[in-house]
Amino acid sequence: MRSTHSLLILALAGCSGQALAGGIQLYEAGQEGAGLANAGSAAQATDPSVMMNNPAGIAALKGTQVSLTGQALFGGIKFDRDGNNDFSGNEGGNPLPFLPGTSLFISHEVNDRASIGFGMYGNFGLSVKYDDDWAGRYFTQESTLIGISLQPTFAYKITDDLSMGIGPRLVYGYYYTKIAIDNNALLPGTPFQQDGNVQYKDTDTGTGINLGLRYQLDPRTTVGLAYTSKVKLEFKDSPSVHGIRNPLLNFAFSRANVDDLEIDMNIPQTATLSVAHQLNEQWTLLGSVDWQDWSDFADIGVSVDTAGGDVSRSVNRKYQDTWHLSLGAQNQLTPKLRWNMGVGYDSSAVKDKDRTVDNPMAEAWRLATGVSYKMTEDMDINLNYTLVWLGDMDVEQTKRNGQSLSGSYPDALLHIVGGGATWRF
Structure with a gap:
């Protein structure tokens, strides 16, 4: 039974790490601040989307406001x-x-001190889909991880200059992965040529909280x-499991009798410090420093329950915490148009x-305008519009048999285009 369990773990080991395919925190959700590369995100309050970055910001908004982005x-x-x-494809x-x-x-401004709000947004996730017969298919073929946040928000003006905010956060997560299985494994030279695959799909909800302070140092x-x-x-x-024609692999999967595969992950905690300074009637300068706890996201626990006992495996992708720094400016070109x-x-x-x-991450530069x-x-x-340059x-990457997938992603980049509207009542 031990060998059967080990074979199953080898088949699923590539699948277990696929939660990392969505391991990118997005600053851009279509809001106006997306054109600033996140600069001033926790300080500037021009519309209700500020609650995503700092729930205290809605205390600065008058009346009732709705933003759709x-x-x-x-x-x-x-x-x-x-x-x-070493791999074909x-x-x-x-x-x-x-x-x-x-x-x-x-x-919504309840009175001159208290405000309430609600946000539904997606700022975490990514989706990758390679060709089915690509060289790295035994590491990943497809993977999607999407997080949608629902956030009721309360903000209160402690003084005329200092506001605090709190936003309980409910996150709906969707995860899907597909990885190829080599039907020639353990039986080299056999006629089993076409790959099989393992697919895994599930949803879950998690909870967290957004907290914020916003302080008006002076009128500018x-x-x-x-x-x-x-x-x-x-x-x-x-x-x-689909298309497994190798009898040894079929025997391993049937003997293991997999009931559940558990994949645990943490959307990272973050801390942001921002400043916004109005130079004059035309120009405003903004900046942000941000920390994200990606080292916690890196530990992914995987457990396989079988009829004969439990087998567990912990996968650590050696992620490390990250820092973000951004600088931006707003130019009030006309009374109606802001750049x-x-x-x-x-x-x-x-x-x-x-x-x-499955998640080719690197340091990134953002160039944004709007x-x-x-x-x-x-x-x-x-x-x-934002250009993300990677x-x-x-x-x-190397399999246990010594075969390596080796190469590079040259000149990698992302394009993010967004927009929205804000109504005030």
Whole structure:
């Protein structure tokens, strides 16, 4: 029975790490601040979307306001094999398909001290899909991880200059992964040529909390401090096995009698310090420093329950905490038209030697711009664009039999286009 369990774990080991495929925290949710590369996100309060970054910000909003936003993410991330690669197959095409998203934010001024609000937004997740017969198919073929947050919010003006806010957060998580299984494994030279695959899909909900303070230093300068707690998601389902024609693999899966595969992950906790300073009637300068606890996200527990006993395996992808720094500016071109611009830098959550094809992360530079236009006294619209530059990302992953997938993602980048509208009542 021990050998049967070990064979099953080997077959699922690649699947267990796929939770990392969505390991990217997005600052862009279509809001006006997306055109600032996250600069001033916890300090600037121009619409209800500020609750996503700092719940205290809605205390600065008058009346009732509603923001509806949307964004689309797509990329140029293509894998190139090098001379050290041992696997057959193509290079996978562009694994990052078009990924749309939408968000809704509402704020209401209860009185001159208290405000309430609600947000529904997605700022965590990614989806990758390689060609089925690509060289790295035994590491991953497809993986999607999406987190949608629902956040009721309360903000209160402690003094005329200091506000606090709290936003309990309910996150709905969806996870899907697909990995190829080599039907020739353990039986080299046999006619089992076409791959099988293992698929896994589940949903879960987790809870966390957003906290924030916002302080008006003087009529032109605002400082914001915000914290978001980690959110734990526990995916638990039976893997679905397809196209396994190798009798030894079939025997292993049937003997193991898998009931559940548990994949636990934490959406990282974060801390953000932001400042916004109005130079004059035309220019406002903004900045942010942000910390994200990716080292906690890296520990993924996997357990397999079988009829003959329990087998557990812990996978640590050696992720590390990251830092974000961004600077931005707003130019009030006319009384109705505002131009936003920003540049941001994020350190890498993974060292070069630990990078994997299921989540090819690296340090990133953000170049963002956008415009906000006042259509009427009660309605604004905004459009924004962000270029995320990841550069060259080398990858080398090795199976237990010594075979290596080796190559790089040259000139990798992401495009994020978004926009939205805000109504005031």
